Amino acid sequence: MTEKTQQFASDNYSGICPEALETLLQANHHHELAYGEDRWTAKVCDRLRELFEIDCDVFFVFNGTAANSLSLASLCQSYHSIICHEMAHVETDECGAPEFFSNGSKILVSSGNNGKLTPESIERLVQKRSDVHYPKPKAISLTQSTEVGTVYSREELLDIRNMADKYSLKLHMDGARFTNALVHLKVKPKEISWQCGIDILCLGGTKNGLAVGEAILIFNKAMAEDFEYRCKQAGQLASKMRFLSAPWLGLMENDVWLKNARNANDRARDLARQLQEIPQVSVMFPVEANAVFVEMPQPVIKALHDRGWRFYTFIGEGGVRLMCSWDTRLETVNAFISDLKDVL
Ligand SMILES: *Cc1c(COP(=O)(O)O)cnc(C)c1O
Numbered sequence: 268m269t270e271k272t273q274q275f276a277s278d279n280y281s282g283i284c285p286e287a288l289e290t291l292l293q294a295n296h297h298h299e300l301a302y303g304e305d306r307w308t309a310k311v312c313d314r315l316r317e318l319f320e321i322d323c324d325v326f327f328v329f330n331g332t333a334a335n336s337l338s339l340a341s342l343c344q345s346y347h348s349i350i351c352h353e354m355a356h357v358e359t360d361e362c363g364a365p366e367f368f369s370n371g372s373k374i375l376v377s378s379g380n381n382g383k384l385t386p387e388s389i390e391r392l393v394q395k396r397s398d399v400h401y402p403k404p405k406a407i408s409l410t411q412s413t414e415v416g417t418v419y420s421r422e423e424l425l426d427i428r429n430m431a432d433k434y435s436l437k438l439h440m441d442g443a444r445f446t447n448a449l450v451h452l453k454v455k456p457k458e459i460s461w462q463c464g465i466d467i468l469c470l471g472g473t474k475n476g477l478a479v480g481e482a483i484l485i486f487n488k489a490m491a492e493d494f495e496y497r498c499k500q501a502g503q504l505a506s507k508m509r510f511l512s513a514p515w516l517g518l519m520e521n522d523v524w525l526k527n528a529r530n531a532n533d534r535a536r537d538l539a540r541q542l543q544e545i546p547q548v549s550v551m552f553p554v555e556a557n558a559v560f561v562e563m564p565q566p567v568i569k570a571l572h573d574r575g576w577r578f579y580t581f582i583g584e585g586g587v588r589l590m591c592s593w594d595t596r597l598e599t600v601n602a603f604i605s606d607l608k609d610v611l
Pocket residue numbers: 329330331332333356357410413414441443444473474
């Protein structure tokens with residue numbers, strides 16, 4: 268077995284992209300103001316406002332769990348509830364952090380094809396109860412792209428916004444892979460964020476090529492009130508903030524974030540195309556972003572693991588999850604397929 272230099276387990280197995288690393292090094296030349304008062308952070312915030320074409324408030328935190336849970340906490344009181352898909356990261360992979368940081372807001376899960384909520388599924392949950400004994404729905408959390416690698420279209424988002432308006436619900440987007448959706452839909456950032464009524468977007472940086480860090484974009488400024496205190500209390504205010512923020516400049520200049528996401532999406536498509544030709548495996552969901560979910564016989568999974576391939580089998584509805592990253596090479600895809608054919 269040869270040592271694998273790339274894996275399909277997660278898009279956070281990859282390293283830092285060169286452009287982000289470069290701006291990180293540039294930020295290391297001089298002393299700077301601390302706690303986000305520095306020039307790098309100001310510059311990145313402005314750049315994000317420019318790219319999203321709106322004067323939003325921007326915050327940087329260390330990871331997605333913090334971004335999501337602090338955002339949701341700011342949308343809800345403890346007696347409220349948050350509607351999300353049953354496979355949502357906020358429900359399955361954050362160890363109760365949204366409930367913890369909101370002091371008890373309850374997460375209500377709904378099902379839906381391809382990892383997506385629908386207006387109907389939301390309405391069903393809202394209408395289930397309206398009495399004082401049940402936590403009042405206050406927010407919807409959508410994952411874009413979804414946990415199973417599909418993408419909400421602009422129309423789907425607008426329909427959900429309409430339903431949200433009907434019941435005065437706020438809209439949060441877990442955009443750990445927002446850029447992969449952007450590239451798939453070939454739209455501008457605003458077209459699938461605030462123009463669809465998203466109140467808060469957690470924009471993923473780590474999986475797009477940063478070492479660490481996610482940005483929180485609060486489009487509805489009233490909802491940003493005191494948010495910096497929330498971050499500080501949660502241990503999410505970096506004192507040397509420039510090292511969280513400066514790498515974003517590397518992503519944001521010259522469309523590097525789009526280039527990175529496009530590579531990940533394209534490799535996933537390459538992988539899916541080859542997998543579809545193998546009768547013993549079946550692709551489980553439309554491949555629209557950078558994930559491919561496949562069903563394959565258990566002995567085959569074991570044989571691939573034995574050959575040194577790492578991938579998860581417990582995410583979403585089960586099956587094998589293969590994630591591509593900003594730097595996944597076609598040779599890696601081909602090597603995986605070749606090993607798969609070999610063990611079949
Ligand atoms: C990776 C991921 C996150 C962030 O997870 P952390 O490990 O907390 O950074 C959030 N949402 C989704 C859908 C993810 O895949």
